[in-house]
Amino acid sequence: MIIQLLAALGGTIGFSILYSAPKEQYVSCGLTGMVGWAVFLLLTRFAAFSAPAATFCATFIVAILARIVARIRKCPATVFLITGIFPLIPGGSIYWTAYYLVMNDSDLAAHYGFLAMKIVFALVLGIVFVQDIPKRIFRVFKREDTVR
Amino acid sequence: MEPIMNSNDSKITANEEQNGSAAGTDTSTSCTEENVSRVLDIATKAGRILLENGAEISRVEETMVRIAAHYGVRHDNFFVLANGIFTTGWDRNNEWPGSFAKVLHIPMRATRLDRIAAVNQLSRSIIDGKYTLDEAESRLAEIRESSPKSKWLQLAGAFLGSACFSVLFGGSLYDAVGSAVTGFFVWLFMLYVYQPYLSKITGNITGSVLATMICIVLHKLGIGNTLGQMIIGAVVLLIPGVAFTNGVRDIADGDYISGVVRLLDAMLGFLCIAVGVGVTFLILRYLFGGVI
Numbered sequence: 001m002i003i004q005l006l007a008a009l010g011g012t013i014g015f016s017i018l019y020s021a022p023k024e025q026y027v028s029c030g031l032t033g034m035v036g037w038a039v040f041l042l043l044t045r046f047a048a049f050s051a052p053a054a055t056f057c058a059t060f061i062v063a064i065l066a067r068i069v070a071r072i073r074k075c076p077a078t079v080f081l082i083t084g085i086f087p088l089i090p091g092g093s094i095y096w097t098a099y100y101l102v103m104n105d106s107d108l109a110a111h112y113g114f115l116a117m118k119i120v121f122a123l124v125l126g127i128v129f130v131q132d133i134p135k136r137i138f139r140v141f142k143r144e145d146t147v148r
Numbered sequence: 149m150e151p152i153m154n155s156n157d158s159k160i161t162a163n164e165e166q167n168g169s170a171a172g173t174d175t176s177t178s179c180t181e182e183n184v185s186r187v188l189d190i191a192t193k194a195g196r197i198l199l200e201n202g203a204e205i206s207r208v209e210e211t212m213v214r215i216a217a218h219y220g221v222r223h224d225n226f227f228v229l230a231n232g233i234f235t236t237g238w239d240r241n242n243e244w245p246g247s248f249a250k251v252l253h254i255p256m257r258a259t260r261l262d263r264i265a266a267v268n269q270l271s272r273s274i275i276d277g278k279y280t281l282d283e284a285e286s287r288l289a290e291i292r293e294s295s296p297k298s299k300w301l302q303l304a305g306a307f308l309g310s311a312c313f314s315v316l317f318g319g320s321l322y323d324a325v326g327s328a329v330t331g332f333f334v335w336l337f338m339l340y341v342y343q344p345y346l347s348k349i350t351g352n353i354t355g356s357v358l359a360t361m362i363c364i365v366l367h368k369l370g371i372g373n374t375l376g377q378m379i380i381g382a383v384v385l386l387i388p389g390v391a392f393t394n395g396v397r398d399i400a401d402g403d404y405i406s407g408v409v410r411l412l413d414a415m416l417g418f419l420c421i422a423v424g425v426g427v428t429f430l431i432l433r434y435l436f437g438g439v440i
Contacts, residue, residue, distance in 0.1 A: 014306065014313075019390065020262045021261040079261045102426040127400065
């Protein structure tokens with residue numbers, strides 16, 4: 001579990017380097033990704049959530065966190081959202097779909113393909129819902145340089 | 149574009165209040181022909197930097213409207229698509245009877261989140277009255293030419309990312325080593341072959357073929373124990389996460405055209421990666437037979 005969390009932290013930091021996030025934000029990006037993955041792990045392991053349901057909750061939290069961190073760190077939310085969401089993208093399911101397709105195991109291929117689609121849909125919903133939360137709610141979190 | 153006009157109006161009032169309270173520093177300019185054109189040109193330049201480096205449409209439009217409004221150009225229209233910006237404008241007091249129109253084609257480039265953050269910061273400073281037109285223009289040019297992260301740092305990022313993601317998807321620490329090595333080479337390919345020469349489709353397919361090949365070789369050499377997790381960790385580097393996230397956000401904002409284009413871009417990316425992995429397995433199975 002701890003190794004998994006460290007991996008989420010490192011993986012997200014790795015991607016924030018690849019997408020040239022500002023240096024000061026590496027750790028914030030990493031932490032956002034780590035929290036998302038922690039939520040996912042907790043829900044799937046201890047609350048018996050299915051992967052898509054857990055992905056939805058985790059995405060929701062990552063997206064909210066990205067907006068909060070964006071205000072605190074004075075940096076657009078996009079930076080934290082794009083990097084933080086990476087661990088939740090169903091790379092595994094997509095790989096297994098391709099693998100079983102080639103291995104002529106259509107049952108398993110369909111299973112993983114369908115799973116990947118459900119997870120992607122959960123990601124979409126999570127992002128969309130948070131996007132529609134009005135900006136002023138996040139004003140609670142201070143930016144030092146605002147005039148307002 | 150109803151939403152733009154609305155946000156434009158609200159920005160104006162906010163801006164006027166601010167100008168009233170700001171102590172002394174007034175960088176907004178009067179409307180002469182030259183100024184209207186310059187302001188809209190600068191706003192468009194800011195929009196271009198945001199768009200080509202992977203910002204969502206609503207952010208691009210908002211930033212452009214804010215910058216233009218601060219410098220006193222109020223009758224402007226910005227229409228932003230995933231790969232183009234259309235700007236028109238005219239003078240509010242009719243002191244200047246002319247009008248300004250510009251269409252920019254903007255191909256998507258590699259994602260540079262630092263540039264988005266920099267333009268965002270600049271637009272805030274402009275609204276706070278800290279930049280004159282000249283300063284804003286030179287700062288934008290500076291941002292546009294800011295150098296990318298050093299190749300070694302990027303390779304280190306790929307190394308770290310691949311290792312971590314293979315663990316994340318259930319691999320052992322031993323798999324992570326193999327994955328990291330593969331990720332390193334995949335990013336080398338990305339830097340020297342994919343980005344300068346290849347289209348997205350060819351690039352993603354060949355990239356994932358390369359990743360799968362290297363992983364299989366390493367696996368045969370005895371590095372790493374589960375092949376699947378190693379390949380996933382390496383292939384993750386090619387996943388179009390930015391296009392996907394932005395596509396979703398654009399659709400959430402109601403920018404359907406751009407959102408759909410970006411989502412299609414992302415889906416094509418996912419598909420190409422899967423094809424690359426699949427084809428490699430197929431060929432190897434044909435050559436050597438049996439399950440790998």
